[in-house]
Amino acid sequence: MGDKSDKKARREASHVAIIMDGNGRWASNRGWPRLVGHRKGAERVKQIVRAAPDIGIQWLTIYAFSTENWKRSTEEVLGLMTIFTRYIEREADRIAADGVRMRFIGDRSKLDPKLQRLMAGIEARTANLTRLNLTVAINYGGRDEIARTIRHLAAEVAAGRLDPQAITDQVVSNCLDTAGLPDPDLVIRTSGETRTSNFLPWQAAYAEYEFTETLWPDFTADELVAILARFGNRDRRFGGVVSA
Ligand code: IPE
Ligand code: IPE
Ligand code: MG
Secondary structure: OOOHHHHHHOOOOOEEEEEOOOHHHHHHOOOOOHHHHHHHHHHHHHHHHHHHHHHOOOEEEEEEEEOOHHHOOHHHHHHHHHHHHHHHHHHHHHHHHOOEEEEEEOOHHHOOHHHHHHHHHHHHHOOOOOOEEEEEEEEEOHHHHHHHHHHHHHHHHHOOOOOHHHOOHHHHHHHOOOOOOOOOOEEEEOOOOOOOOOOOOOOOOOOEEEEOOOOHHHOOHHHHHHHHHHHHOOOOOOOOOOOO
């Protein structure tokens, strides 16, 4: 992408994380059931995944279902789970052909066994692919992830295998669901809400945030390109001073 000087002036967001919000409102605005919005949202995911590698994204992490989303009606929860199941079943060949490595974060033990099998299957099938790293957060909550990590580390300490003094940032990172993934550079939330809703609190500690009014079913690759351009002009200081 561009020549050398171009690269220097522009910072690239190689890891973009997206809080895909607004499916319900998109449907309600039209007098349609919320699940219609979720189906439309899943279509958007396909388009964004296909566009991502060509616009400089190497890592794409998307929030599909939070640990808090179980509070919704049984109909909506089951409908979402069906959408995830069908997405993997129908998209698997395309994902593999496009060179996409697909992974999942979150507590999958609470999900339907069939969905769990499909998730493990596509992770294994695409494990060596490198064109795009797609990570889908399902039954993901940042606090739940950190609590699970603390339980694991505490058990290691109790078993005498880990010295508490040896627990560094890096050790914690390596125990999170996102072990092996770089931290996100940019987190985008659609639908006008300006909160993070328990998404990647540890990993996004130094991420840039972009909030757009667009509802997820209306979000396009063009808007993503525009957001990435704004990101490229930001000065990321990481606690240091403004670069010359
Ligand atoms: C985001 O859309 C998708 C999920 C949380 C699964 P919402 O369903 O939250 O849509 P709104 O916020 O109600 O419009
Ligand atoms: C966040 O959206 C979760 C996902 C996008 C999967 P929500 O719609 O669930 O978040 P709140 O309830 O507005 O915080
Ligand atoms: Mg919402």
